[in-house]
Amino acid sequence: MSMELDELKSAWQTLDRRLADQQALQWQMFRGQHMDRLRLGLRPLRWWQAVQLALGVLVLLWGVCVWSSHLHTPMALASGIALQVFGTLAAVFAGRILGLLNRIDYASPVLDIQRRLAQLRRWRVRVEAPVFAALGSVIWIPVMLVLIQYDFDRQGHDYWDQAPGLLLWMLLCAAVSLAVVALAYGLVRYLGKRRWMEDQFAGACVTRAERMLDEIARFERE
Template sequence: MELDELKLAWQTLDRRLQQSNELSLHLLRESRIDKARASLRPLFWGQVVQLVVGFVLTVTFARFWIAHTDSLALLVSGLLMHAWSVGLIVSAVMELLLLTRIDYARPVLTIQKSLLHLRLWRTRVAPWLGLPFWLLWMPLMAIAFEWLFGAPIDDSVYYVGVPIGIAGLLATLWWYRWTHQPQRRHVGQALDEGNAGRGLARAQAALDEIVRFERE
């Protein structure tokens, strides 16, 4: 009889311990999910700002090139900056879609996959939006000179700027490839972390805490 009572007490203790672990996991999940959501909030609003800025720039540059169809240089400059502004909008929309499609009610693994897609976008696609500015600074300067002074920039700017821009473009591509080679993985990871942003890193760390607790 004493042995049966001991087994019953042991089973009761084990059941209570399991319930306690489940409650602790639930509380940890709720707090870390809230932390992950809060960490991504600045990123969301940052993309909203980028979307608004992209829209304003698109309208502005569209009005510029429409008003300067009589000048090939200004027309091309306006069209190039218009196209880049549209790219700014597309990038913001894509990132906002990735952010809004994260379902925090789903299993942690599913949320982690959503964050991985967001990370890949921010580290492999979005950074290239700044690459064209090795050359786009010249059309932008041409537009600025027309707005401010009503005069075109000197042709020497293109003669000097285009070779420098192409060289900078190629150097940036080489640098990216060089830093992402296996033997320099730590350098590439550091660059990717910077492009991903601290908010995304904090969100991933919060979810990792849940996974570690589940494995213990």
């Protein structure tokens, strides 16, 4: 009788180990599939940041070419410097996002990956979005001024002293654009859509990745 109990106990232990091994295998397969989807889901963000980095460098070089060839034209000089600053920021911000993406180790615990994504979200929502919302409202001014300067260069004359109203009109439009951005931000917060707005700033890739990690974490707890 004792031998039968020992055999039964051994069989139960063997069955428990097999069930544990099967559950571990299922967990590994589930995690592997979702991590592959997570990596693929973040790939468009990586591609776009690479494009932004290249465009930022091009705008930076454009700005340098403008101001270095118009050192004695204050309007063109200032516009070229503004383009250089904007291009530099675009490249630096893209590099920052790429760096944060590269720091994600898909083999690490889910909590660590969630922490990395939270850091990426904070950067995009609290730094990148406000900066580009403000700069995007006014960057068209130096672009227009540079294009006008090119037209002056083709004519061989500089008529900036005869067109002060044009610059004032552009500055007024920029002020209106900034006011519209601030008004839209305040309205969204007033309507209780702040989380929706932050999701838009973070990007669809990030929000999908966060939901996927939450699903993995729930499966892991269960």
